[in-house]
Amino acid sequence: MNRRNTPRSNPAKMCGKWLIPGLLMSMLALGCAPVSVGPSGSTAAAARGDGVGSTPALKRLRVLGTNDFHGHLRPTTPPWANGREVGGxxxxxAYFQRARDEVDAPTILIDAGDVMQGTPLSNLTSGRSTVDFYNEVGYTAAAIGNHEFDWTAETLAERIEQAEFDWLSANIFVAGSDTFPTWATPTTMVSLPGCAAGPPACDSVHVGIIGITTQTTPTAAMPSHVAPFAFGDEAEAIDRWVPVLRDGGADFVVVTAHEGAYCGIGPTENCRGPMMDIAARLTQPPDLIVSGHTHTLLSITPSGVPVVQGGSYGTNFSIVDLERVSADSVAVHVRAQPPTFVDQVVPDPEIERLLDRYLAEVGPILDDVVATLEAPLLxxxxxYxxxxxxxxxxxxxxxxxxAIMNNGGIRTDLGSGPVRYEDLFRVQPFGNTLVTMTLAxxxxxxxLEHPLNGGRSAGHVSGVRVRYRRNGEPGRRIVEAILDxxxxxxxxxxxxxxxxxxxAEGGDGFDMLLEGADVEHTGIVDLDALIDYLAALPSPTPVPPVGRFQSVD
Incomplete structure (x- = not known):
């Protein structure tokens, strides 16, 4: 069954159904209090009370948002879940269908990018399994994330061809031009029945969707894979397309953006990051931005623009209701961002069968125990x-x-006890190979100083101890570096x-590595190196000490 846009009537109130006390304290602030924002960023009063399950008199839209799924087709047990399985x-x-069933309004399911790369069940099929899952659950659109390029643009184009949803980016261009690549689509417009009964009981709802890719992709993806492309300013792209979609009859305009922010307290306070700047520069704000890339839980309104993000790996998702209360005003209600505990739903049997087919293709290697850890590695x-x-x-x-290792290549934690091949694959999913070189x-x-640009280490090293000044002048932060x-x-x-x-290609801003001599591409995959190293260590594996970067101030 394709679940795309199948709203059903149910008068249940969302706040009581979705918010699970004690799990995410900050979610209490996300209840039913509406945040009402007009297309120009002006506030407006909501035109109804709760009314979620009634036949709509005004045009309404439910948006289900995910981001940074990274191929997590099977459940995980993150440290915060207290041993319970989450996601998959x-x-x-089942969660998506329940959210659709609880409102008599059209529903779209959109993703903010980094869809495929991250687990063996996805990677070993070049993303086919994940795209099939997205097709089956009825995604409407997804943004192109930087990790969509990990298997080259040619593979991305194949997955876009496979997709039954629109894969969007309004700011990817052929380098040196203002032309979109042949596989890149900036926007889409979808028209949905305004209620389960359909016309004439209610009007159709027209939704314009814009895709955005992080402008940092040239350093956040394999440089050789993205060299043929340019990544334009995100705010400029949004401003370009919002009026086009509104003039084309869109009742709502939603952006799915592979760029985000970080908040210091829960998903709402002390927030910073690129999305804050993007929102501040918009002159044609959309009605909602579903964001990604930063793997955070967000429910914020920077510069009056509603922005949500649902963590990562399918462990949360966002439920947002939009209501057009006047010609120039849309009320935005963030209903919930629930954790997706497996034991709270009946897993969908059709998706289980889909995964079983791919598990048979990939083989039993996923559950092979590689090592045993004496303590969690977080x-x-x-x-760390x-x-x-x-x-x-x-x-x-x-x-x-x-050895120098970038933190961006370390994708998840490891729990104590037995560690399976799939667990290690999720830590290092990119299939990077080891390159040796001679550096002056x-x-x-x-x-060694490059990871310290933020005032503290954003990378890891082996074979050296680095003493540095946290507040030192750039280029002079290192006091001393001593080999083992x-x-x-x-x-x-x-x-x-x-x-x-x-x-080695200069990714993550390591341009100085391009100066290396006697460069040897060993062909050794980083994951294989980790597995072989663990096999040679005592069992259970001891926890390596920290202190290789030492601040002197």
């Missing part, structure tokens, strides 16, 4: 044991002096270094 395709399908703080373990694995595998000491010191041998790294020395091929 069968449970998500990605907490500027330096999991990052050091990965850097140690890479340096030991190729036998060089220094001056370039190596710049590479006791040798101090000197500007005119020569040192053998290993990095992954993403960094």
């Amino acid at each position: 395709g069968p449970a998500l399908a 990605r907490h703080g500027p330096e 044991p999991l990052g050091n373990l990965i850097a140690d694995a890479q340096r030991t595998t190729v036998g060089v002096q220094v 000491g001056e370039a190596l010191l710049r590479a 041998s006791g040798e101090v790294i000197r500007a005119h020395g020569q040192y053998r270094v290993v990095v992954n091929n993403f960094l």
Whole structure:
């Protein structure tokens, strides 16, 4: 069954149904109090009371939003879930259908990008399994995320051809032009019955959707994969297309954007990041932005523009109701952003059968136990044991002096106890290969300082201890870098270094690695290096110490 736009009548109130006390305290603020915002950012009073399940007199739209799914078709057990399984395709399908059933209004399901890359069940099928899941549960549209390019633009084009939903980006161009690539579509317009009865009981609802890709893609994706493309300003692209869609008859305009923000307190307070700037620069604001990329839970209105984001990996999703209360005003109600606990729904049997077919194709390797950990390895703080373990694995595998590992390549935590192949794959899903090179000491010191640009480490190293000034002048933050041998790294020395091929191409801003000499592409996959290293360690695997980056101020 294709679940696209199948609203049914149910008068249940969303707040009581979805908000689960004690799990996410900040979600209490997301209840039923409407945030009413006009297309120009002006506030407006809501024109109705609760009325969620009644036949609409005004045009209404329910938006279900996900982001950064990263191929997580099977459930996970994140540390915050207290041992309960969360997410996975069968449970998500049930949650989506329940959200559709509870309102007599048209519903769209959209995703804010980074759809496929991240698990063996998705990666080993080049994303086919995830796109089939998105087709089956009835996605309307998705943004193109930076990780959509991980398997080249040619593979992305194949997945776009496979998709029964629109995969959108209004700010990807052929480099040196204002032309969209042949596979890139900036917007879509969908027309839906305004209620379950359809016309003439209610008018159709016309929804314009704009896709946005993060402008940081040239450094956040494999540089060689995105070199043929340019990534334009996100706010300019939104401003260009919002009036086009409104003039074309859109009752609502929604942006699905692979860019986001971070909040210091829950999903609503002390927020910062690119999306705050994008919203501030808009002159033609949409009615809602479903955001992604930052893997955070967001429900904010920067500069009067409603923005939501549902964490990552399908562990939460956003439920938002839009209501056009006048010609120039739309009320926006963030109903909930529920955690998708598997034990709260009956998993969808059709999706279970879909996954079983792909599991048979991929094979039993996913559940092979590779190691046993004596304690959880979590990605907490500027330096953490999991990052050091990965850097140690890479340096030991190729036998060089220094390893540098970017935090962006470490995708999830590991729990204590048995660790399966699938668990490690989720930590390092990109299939990056190890590259060795000789770096002059001056370039190596710049590479070691690069992760410190934010004032604290955003990377991990092996074979070296770095003392630095957190508030030091850029280019002069490092006080001293000492190899494990006791040798101090000197500007005119020569040192053998290993990095992954993403960094070797200058990814994440590591341009200095392009200066390396005697470059060797080993062909060793980073995940294989980690698995072999774990096999050589005592069991249970001890927790590596931290302290390789030491602040002196």
